[in-house]
Amino acid sequence: AYVEQDLHEIYQGEVRYARDAFEGLRLMDALMAVKRGIPGAALPELKQRRVKAAAAVRNTEQLPAEGPRRSDVATDNPVPTPPFLGTRVVKGIPLKEYASWLDEGALFKGQWGLKRDVIDSVGRPRLRLWLDRLRTENLLEAAVVYGYFPCVSKDDDLIVLDEQGNERTRFTFPRQDRGRRLCLADFFRSEESGQVDVVGLQVVTVGSRIGEATAGLFETDAYRDYLELHGLSVQLAEALAEYWHARVRAELGIGVHDPAGLDGMLRTQYQGCRYSLGYPACPDLEDRGKIADLLRPERIGVELSEEFQLHPEQSTDAIVVHHPEASYFNAGGRP
Known part of the structure; x- marks a missing residue:
């Protein structure tokens, strides 16, 4: 509108x-x-x-001038011990390792715009064709840089520490103005507790070759192939992010709560949550600069533009939270 x-x-x-x-x-x-x-x-x-009537009424509600500095999120959950502190780089991840994490619903319906009745007859054969082509033409360069960092929280801030306990950088997240008044910082031990928590960070990419291939299709007016390959490349980057998030949960010892099937995984029916920059709980894209300083993703060929966009486009970053209550929420209102 x-x-x-x-x-x-x-x-x-x-x-x-x-x-x-x-x-x-x-x-x-x-x-x-x-x-x-x-x-x-x-x-x-x-x-x-x-404009729904209920929404119009809510907009006229008087918001509370002040609320609790911290929500009712539990503060006695165990803090896992990470396998290392700092960062590691992993390159050359085979397609077969993360292809099983591909969200076919998001690909077929969202990216390719297919109707349900043609998914089996059109969508799946086209997907097999593209996956075979990606393998034979070596268009994927899947890589990850990730790490674990000591941290504490203070009000709406997540403070990342160095190994000596000094502040290294901090993220400031929005807090809900009603409901539980959730804030991403609440999922970490407070500075006042005297305990140190841990936060995971990751950047994944499927590389620049696939982006160059999609650009070539566009330049030759092969629009169907362009749209299909571009949509697939975006979903493969997301599949790689899901795959590595599962790896992080396993390393932190909370992967035992993972569901058996992919459907449960895609519905986030597990402990811990992966928050990508730009979404409601962490909307400030400038925070990507802080993640880049901590992880140095240029080691896997990922650069940050002046507009804080990741290049290649087929890349994602995330803050990984281990807290059992961590879930997706809208920081602008009710959960």
Whole structure:
């Protein structure tokens, strides 16, 4: 609605919103059909803004001026002992190690825009074709840099320490303004407790070759192949991140709580949580600079742009939290 109402009113040309590249192609097809004067051709109706009554009421609620500095998150959970402190680099991870972590639902429906009735007849054969091509053309350079760091929390801050107990850097996270008033810092021992906690950090990438291959497809107007390979590369990076997160949980000794099947894994039915920068609990992308300083991801070919974007695009970073109550939440309101 922001694009198709607010921007539409001030932009002199035609402006439309597409939720993904496939919808963008459909919009362009409709636009060209209108331009060519094809009978019956028309653009979809503009999206209308919908504000739920309950949401409108909540917006008028008086927010509390102050609340507890810390939520009710447990503070007596065991702190695991990491296998090492500092960082390690792992390169050359075979595709077979993390391909089983691929979220096919997100790939077929989200990235490729396939309907359920063609997933078996179209989606899976295309996936097998692409995986074979990735192997034969050696387009993947899967690598990880990760580490464990001593830390404590203070109010909304997570303070990363050096091995002598001095502050190395700190992250400041938003706190919910109602409900449990959760904040990511709450999942770590407080500075006042006198105990030291541990936080995991990771950056994973499937390398730059696959990005170069997708760019080549785009330049030759092979748009279907481009969209499929690009979507697959993004999901493979996510699969690698899930795979390595499981490795971290195992190293911290909390992997015993992992579910048996992939579906349970993708529903985060395990102890611990992986928070990627830019999401509600840790929205500040500038924090990527702090992670980069700690992990030095250039060792696996990952650079940080001036806009705090990871390059190659098929890379992800994360803060790994071991606390049994850690879960995804919206820091702007109720869980």
